[in-house]
Amino acid sequence: MDTLFIKNMVCNRCIMVVQNELDKLGLDVKSIKLGEVVVGKELTAEEKKKLEEAFTPLGFEVIDDKKSRIIEKIKNTIIELVHHQDNGAKTNLSEVLSSKLNHDYNYLSNLFSEVEGTTIEKYFIAQKIEKVKELLVYDELSLSEIAFRMNYSSVAYLSNQFKKVTGLTPSHFKQIREDKRKPLDKV
Template sequence: MPEHTLHIKNMVCRRCVMTVEDICRELGLKDARVELGSITLSDSPDQSTLDNLYGRLRDVGFEPLKSPELTTVERIKRAIRHYARHNHDDGKIKLSAYLEDAVKLDFRHLSRLFSSIEGRTIQSYLMSQRMEYVKELLFDNELSLAQIADVAGFSSVAHLSRAFKKSQGMTISEFKDSGQRTGIDEV
């Protein structure tokens, strides 16, 4: 029998995968293979099971994706989240090339699709993800500002500081004093 893949929005970490695995088990979908952003089943579930699964997923903050466009936007977001945290490992690969390779579509098409559905550019989404990464690193308090700037893809501490102030409306010091963070799926 052919596999059936369901695409899920807002799955951003290993705990999300474990939560969806638990839901699948509770619904008797023992053959479910869960990865970030998707559930793959060995066969198509009946509509009642599917409705129940979608309801349970929504109850815990996930959203089933039904259109190919929405699925592609989630793949773009997942790739950008990875790029924002790991581009220093990948030799500073250009975002457009990285997304074309990750999503297997032309960057101009990806950019237009993303902007039309999300109401913002890929670049602004990348900056929000980079800022959340910077906040995480600031909270960890293990790296200097120079190291954080380098790891997060900024050319200098001054560049990081300006971008942080513009993006967050406060300085890095003010942020450290306030202790505010946003969930990665809310960015």
């Protein structure tokens, strides 16, 4: 068995694309999740080369060094938390990352900042704001429902953080998005 760590896998569609490429190469996939694939056998240098050639045009990359693997696991854990878990439970990010990656949070935080040039917290906030944008565009939830779903203590706190990151209030962002949309009969 061989575990491959793959950079830039961020969604279920990425998993399908990677699975498809692995199938084309005839590799026996035992498990696949964001950023990580387990294949049935140790890959040869030739198979790894073919994999790189298949992944690169699709925006994926096999990660070899330990630090990059840890960074990718941090990002994938945050993406999973923010975008793929629909729970109202408050989570302590440092505890989640420490337990999932089996490292002290200070080590993870320092490594992430050193390699990415930003903090884990800022990356987490950026992901949350992206999710808020998505929910605003869907227009199915009120701002207070979005604040609750995204674990903000208040609508005001969400609005302030949204404005800090985007330069717009949530309502202004939503208005701009609506202004750009054309009615179906005008498309």
